[in-house]
Amino acid sequence: MRISVSSDMDEPVARLLLAELQRRGHAVRAHGALRPGADAQWAACSEAAARDVAEGAADQAVVCCWTGTGASIAANKVPGVRAALCADAVTADGARRWNDANVLALSLRLTSEPLLKEILDAWFAAEPSQDPEDRQNVARVGRLDAARRDS
Numbered sequence: 001m002r003i004s005v006s007s008d009m010d011e012p013v014a015r016l017l018l019a020e021l022q023r024r025g026h027a028v029r030a031h032g033a034l035r036p037g038a039d040a041q042w043a044a045c046s047e048a049a050a051r052d053v054a055e056g057a058a059d060q061a062v063v064c065c066w067t068g069t070g071a072s073i074a075a076n077k078v079p080g081v082r083a084a085l086c087a088d089a090v091t092a093d094g095a096r097r098w099n100d101a102n103v104l105a106l107s108l109r110l111t112s113e114p115l116l117k118e119i120l121d122a123w124f125a126a127e128p129s130q131d132p133e134d135r136q137n138v139a140r141v142g143r144l145d146a147a148r149r150d151s
């Protein structure tokens with residue numbers, strides 16, 4: 001899978017995230033503090049990674065900041081992006097399954113190395129639910145997105 005990754009801070013867990021995604025065979029594109037010379041403000045680098053997904057340059061993205069909140073807020077402003085801030089594997093599983101999330105947001109502060117691997121395992125193992133009610137919810141979010149674009 002093609003995965004864009006962003007972090008506003010060059011923290012060990014962000015480097016580990018890059019290495020772990022590569023080890024799993026993903027093609028990784030780095031933004032922010034993970035790419036020399038790139039804009040590393042959390043709003044800018046989260047937007048860049050999210051735009052990769054929205055524009056088809058990446059299949060999914062993982063966006064990071066110290067809390068994970070700014071990264072998820074910025075990513076969610078990009079049309080077509082459903083970013084989910086996940087602090088554990090159960091949340092990551094639900095985000096993929098029920099929300100059809102296409103961007104994973106992580107807190108650099110909270111995500112330890114074992115937790116990171118658990119979250120990634122759950123995120124990549126889960127498939128979006130085909131249950132009609134779940135699809136209706138995701139479609140409804142898409143309509144909210146479209147309405148915001150048109151307003």
Ligand SMILES: O=C(CO)[C@H](O)[C@H](O)COP(=O)(O)O
Nearest residue numbers: 042065066067068069070071
């Ligand atoms: O969590 C964050 C945003 O949600 C940032 O990582 C946090 O604000 C730190 O940024 P800075 O190093 O610029 O003070």
